[in-house]
Amino acid sequence: xxxxxxxxxxxxxxxxxxxxxxxxxxxxxxxxxxxxxxxxxxxxxxxxxxxxxxxxxxxxxxxxxxxxxxxxxxxxxxxxxxxxxxxxxxxxxxxxxxxxxxxxxxxxxxxxxxxxxxxxxxxxxxxxxxxxxxxxxxxxxxxxxxxxxxxxxxxxxxxxxxxxxxxxxxxxxxxxxxxxxxxxxxxxxxxxxxxxxxxxxxxxxxxxxxxxxxxxxxxxxxxxxxxx
Amino acid sequence: xxxxxxxxxxxxxxxxxxxxxxxxxxxxxxxxxxxxxxxxxxxxxxxxxxxxxxxxxxxxxxxxxxxxxxxxxxxxxxxxxxxxxxxxxxxxxxxxxxxxxxxxxxxxxxxxxxxxxxxxxxxxxxxxxxxxxxxxxxxxxxxxxxxxxxxxxxxxxxxxxxxxxxxxxxxxxxxxxxxxxxxxxxxxxxxxxxxxxxxxxxxxxxxxxxxxxxxxxxxxxxxxxxxxxxxxxxxxxxxxxxxxxxxxxxxxxxxxxxxxxxxxxxxxxxxxxxxxxxxxxxxxxxxxxxxxxxxxxxxxxxxxxxxxxxxxxxxxxxxxxxxxxxxxxxxxxxxxxxxxxxxxxxxxxxxxxxxxxxxxxxxxxxx
Ligand SMILES: Nc1ncnc2c1ncn2[C@@H]1O[C@H](COP(=O)(O)OP(=O)(O)OP(=O)(O)O)[C@@H](O)[C@H]1O
Ligand SMILES: [Mg+2]
Numbered sequence: 001x002x003x004x005x006x007x008x009x010x011x012x013x014x015x016x017x018x019x020x021x022x023x024x025x026x027x028x029x030x031x032x033x034x035x036x037x038x039x040x041x042x043x044x045x046x047x048x049x050x051x052x053x054x055x056x057x058x059x060x061x062x063x064x065x066x067x068x069x070x071x072x073x074x075x076x077x078x079x080x081x082x083x084x085x086x087x088x089x090x091x092x093x094x095x096x097x098x099x100x101x102x103x104x105x106x107x108x109x110x111x112x113x114x115x116x117x118x119x120x121x122x123x124x125x126x127x128x129x130x131x132x133x134x135x136x137x138x139x140x141x142x143x144x145x146x147x148x149x150x151x152x153x154x155x156x157x158x159x160x161x162x163x164x165x166x167x168x169x170x171x172x173x174x175x176x177x178x179x180x181x182x183x184x185x186x187x188x189x190x191x192x193x194x195x196x197x198x199x200x201x202x203x204x205x206x207x208x209x210x211x212x213x214x215x216x217x218x219x220x221x222x223x224x225x226x227x228x
Numbered sequence: 229x230x231x232x233x234x235x236x237x238x239x240x241x242x243x244x245x246x247x248x249x250x251x252x253x254x255x256x257x258x259x260x261x262x263x264x265x266x267x268x269x270x271x272x273x274x275x276x277x278x279x280x281x282x283x284x285x286x287x288x289x290x291x292x293x294x295x296x297x298x299x300x301x302x303x304x305x306x307x308x309x310x311x312x313x314x315x316x317x318x319x320x321x322x323x324x325x326x327x328x329x330x331x332x333x334x335x336x337x338x339x340x341x342x343x344x345x346x347x348x349x350x351x352x353x354x355x356x357x358x359x360x361x362x363x364x365x366x367x368x369x370x371x372x373x374x375x376x377x378x379x380x381x382x383x384x385x386x387x388x389x390x391x392x393x394x395x396x397x398x399x400x401x402x403x404x405x406x407x408x409x410x411x412x413x414x415x416x417x418x419x420x421x422x423x424x425x426x427x428x429x430x431x432x433x434x435x436x437x438x439x440x441x442x443x444x445x446x447x448x449x450x451x452x453x454x455x456x457x458x459x460x461x462x463x464x465x466x467x468x469x470x471x472x473x474x475x476x477x478x479x480x481x482x483x484x485x486x487x488x489x490x491x492x493x494x495x496x497x498x499x500x501x502x503x504x505x506x507x508x509x510x511x512x513x514x515x516x517x518x519x520x521x522x523x524x525x526x527x528x529x530x531x532x533x534x535x536x537x538x539x540x541x542x543x544x545x546x547x548x549x550x551x552x553x554x555x556x557x558x559x560x561x562x563x564x565x566x567x568x569x570x571x572x573x574x575x576x577x578x579x580x581x582x583x584x585x586x587x588x589x590x591x592x593x594x595x
Contacts, residue, residue, distance in 0.1 A: 125317040125376075128278055129331040129383055130307035139330065143321045 010186050010195075023178030024199060026092070030174065031161045031203075033096045038103025038160070045108035050115070060108070067105035073166045075102060080170040095167045099160060106156045114149035115141060154211055158204045165200075175199060229291065231256050231387050231418045232277060237286030239272055246272050248442035249286070254387070259413055260420045261429040261450075264439030265465060270422045273439070274389050277420070278309050291386065307335060310380030310388035314395045316372040318364035324351070324375055325360045328382045336383070343382070350378040354408050370401030374408050381412075388412065390421040399498025426466075430454050438462045472535040479519060479529055483512065490535065494544075497537045503544070506576055506595055507535065511546055513569035514591060517557040518550045520566075543578070548591040554584045557591070 011017045048060035067075070076098040084094050118141050126136035165176035173181075176196060183192035232254040239247040246269040254260055262270050275281040277288055279295050279302060288295040293305050319327050328347040332338040338346070351357045354374040364372060373393055380388060393409070394402045406428050412419065413432050423429055429436060429450065436453040438446045438461075446453065446462040457463045472493040474486055487508050494504040511533060518531065530551035537544045558580050560567045573580065579594040 119317060119320065121313065121315060121317040122319055124280060125311070125313065125379075126319070126331075127303075128280070128306055128309070128311035129379070130303050130335050131331065132303050135334070139334070140319055140321070147321070 006188055006191055010182055010188050010191060016182055019178055020175075020182070020195075023173055023175040026167075026172060027161070027164055027175040028203070030092060030095050030099060030164050030167060030172075031157075034099035034103050034160060034164070035157050037096065037100040039107050041100060041104035042107030042111060045104055046111040046115070049108060049112050064105045064109050064112075067101060068109065072098065072102045072163050073169065076166065076170060091167075091170050091172050095164070095170060095172055099164060102163070103156065103160055106160075107153065110149050110152045110156060111145065114145040114152075117148050118144040150211065154208060157207055161203050161207070162200060229256070230254060230289070231258070231291065232420070233287075233289040234277065235287045235289075237273075237276055237283050237288065239269075239276060239281060239283050245442055247276070247283075250443040252437070252444065254418060254420060256386075256418055257416050257434075258418055259432055259434045260437060261433035261435070262420065262422045262437045262439055263424070263426070263429060263453075263465070264437075264445075268439045269442065270439050271391050274311075274391050274420065274422055277389060278306060278311055280311075307331075307383050308386045310377075310383065310385035312373070312376055312380060312388065312390045312393050314392040316364075316369070316376045316396070318372055318376055318379070320364055323361050323363050324356070324367075327364065327375060328379050331379070332382050347378070347382055350381050351375075353411065354378055355404075368401060369397045370404045373397065373401075373405045377405075377408055377412075387418045387420070390419065390423070392422050392424065394423065394425060402498070426454070438465060440465070472533075472537075474533040476515065476531040476533070477529050481529075486533075487512070493535065493537075499537070499542075499544070503595065507544055507546070510573055510576055510593060510595065511535070513572055514546060514548050514557075514593065517560075517567070517569045517573075518548065518552075518555070518589065518591070544595045546593050546595070548589075550589045550591070551587060552589065555589060556582045556584070558582050 011020065045060050045063060048056045049064070051057050051060070076095060079098045080091065080094050120141075122144075123136040123141050126140050127133065131139065164174060167174050168177040168180070179192045179196035180189075183189035186192075230253045232252070234250060234252040237247055237250045238245070250273065252260075262273070264270050272281055276283050277290075277295075279288065283296060286296070290305050290309060294300060295302065295305055318324075319330070322330065325344060325347055328350065329338075329340065329343040332343040332346065333340055348357060348360065351360055354377070356371060356374055356378075359367060359371060359375075364375070367375070377388075377393075390409070394405050397405065402425065406425065409419070409421070409428075410432065421429075421432070431450075433450050435447060436450055437444045438453060438457070440446075440461050446457060446459045448458075452458075453462065454466055457466055472490065474489065490508050490511060491504055494507055499507070515531065515533070519529065532549045534547045535544060536547070557567070557570050558574070559582075560570050573593060577593040577595060579592075581590075581592040583590040583592075
């Protein structure tokens with residue numbers, strides 16, 4: 001059997017590509033929502049971790065430790081079969097919730113250590129000029145922390161996209177599930193696995209590309225302002 | 229109206245009381261220099277004046293505003309107080325120009341063009357206009373510190389606080405930062421400076437505060453504090469800072485150790501190799517000249533060496549006090565080979581002085 005026939009059989013026949021795209025869509029949807037919500041929640045947890053009050057700090061530290069210590073699949077199953085068992089909430093929403101929580105613990109830890117790695121005295125110097133605590137944070141600490149956090153944050157996102165491949169366990173038909181289905185239906189599992197790998201790889205590189213682009217734009221904007 | 233008024237300020241960290249009921253009033257145009265041993269609370273005091281540390285008790289007024297009042301608008305009051313740290317702390321995510329214009333633009337609402345023009349004028353004043361687009365991390369320590377000063381000046385502060393502005397610098401860069409401080413002094417800036425540069429303190433201060441025992445232990449004009457300190461701890465401190473001391477009471481004293489200590493003293497004040505060698509050589513010749521040429525071999529030796537170094541004109545003075553019969557080595561016959569040391573001294577020193585007070589010979593040479 002030549003490659004053309006395999007391609008036809010697996011991707012074209014019976015509108016397989018549509019199913020594949022749908023699965024890809026589900027994976028992107030869950031990943032994107034989880035990254036956004038997880039990052040927002042992570043910021044809150046990070047802020048709590050830096051709170052003036054010891055109780056809040058301890059709660060945040062505990063949250064980070066527990067979530068990072070538990071496998072995301074178990075977290076997902078716990079949410080699906082226990083927390084939301086019997087409720088009308090869709091499996092996708094449950095998955096987004098589980099991955100958001102997972103993501104939030106990792107981003108909180110990443111942001112927290114990045115902020116700690118900045119020179120606190122620079123923020124203090126800003127305060128002596130008359131900036132408020134918040135202004136000093138936004139203008140001085142945050143840009144420096146973002147630069148430090150960037151690498152870890154990026155790989156956290158890519159890892160999260162890969163981890164979403166376990167949502168099949170809670171009845172969601174995502175990219176991995178579709179790959180698996182088509183592979184067994186057409187008896188071409190190896191080929192489909194390769195297709196799947198390429199698609200996940202593609203998503204990872206789109207993610208890295210987006211960061212690189214954002215960085216370029218920021219530099220350009222800065223340069224324009226300087227008129228240089 | 230006073231610029232800063234501190235009343236009954238106390239501050240502790242846990243069980244460690246650092247400051248106890250300190251009072252200080254700084255008038256417009258005054259230049260206060262705070263000196264004192266390590267850990268005596270100079271930094272904490274300075275930080276309390278900008279409320280970077282919250283005092284346990286007492287009040288701080290900046291002009292008419294009480295900084296310690298719960299209703300005080302700290303951010304607004306702080307605009308008028310500049311703070312310069314030992315470690316510069318320039319904003320590492322911005323270039324030099326942005327470091328300087330950030331606060332004027334964001335806080336005073338200055339248009340960017342105007343803020344940049346002002347920044348350039350200030351940069352020119354400290355001789356760093358060519359660095360305006362550089363990032364802080366490529367600058368030398370001395371350059372960073374001058375820019376940190378300019379960053380404060382851009383807010384047109386009424387008072388500036390300096391916490392050891394030259395302590396983190398290579399000796400070769402201390403001068404450029406001190407020159408900037410002199411410039412501010414000339415423009416009538418009210419300043420409070422913590423420093424270990426004693427010669428500079430003496431030159432620039434209108435008033436010196438010596439900190440010890442949880443507060444201002446003694447204060448006065450530079451002349452009063454440096455030349456005639458009244459209290460014992462001040463005296464001890466002043467002498468330790470300014471001088472290198474060495475007592476000799478045995479003919480077989482440890483020359484190597486003495487030379488080593490002179491070398492580290494010279495290093496501390498940034499003397500170069502040539503001067504250090506000369507200092508060592510002259511000290512040695514002076515000692516041996518006095519040991520050999522006067523007093524009986526069995527008489528006890530009582531000699532004291534003090535070396536002082538003036539950072540202003542960078543001249544070192546070696547003083548030697550030797551108890552015994554009157555003997556002036558500088559008048560010795562230099563044709564005589566035994567007095568080779570004297571010839572060396574005469575050729576090296578800028579000035580040679582001799583005095584005898586009936587008990588002690590006092591020799592002084594300036595390099
Ligand atoms: N945030 C803090 N927490 C606890 N102790 C502190 C704190 N800041 C200062 N101290 C202590 O207060 C004392 C005074 O410190 P300070 O920094 O004012 O000394 P200093 O006079 O500036 O000394 P140096 O010449 O070494 O800079 C020291 O014993 C120091 O350990
Ligand atoms: Mg200090």
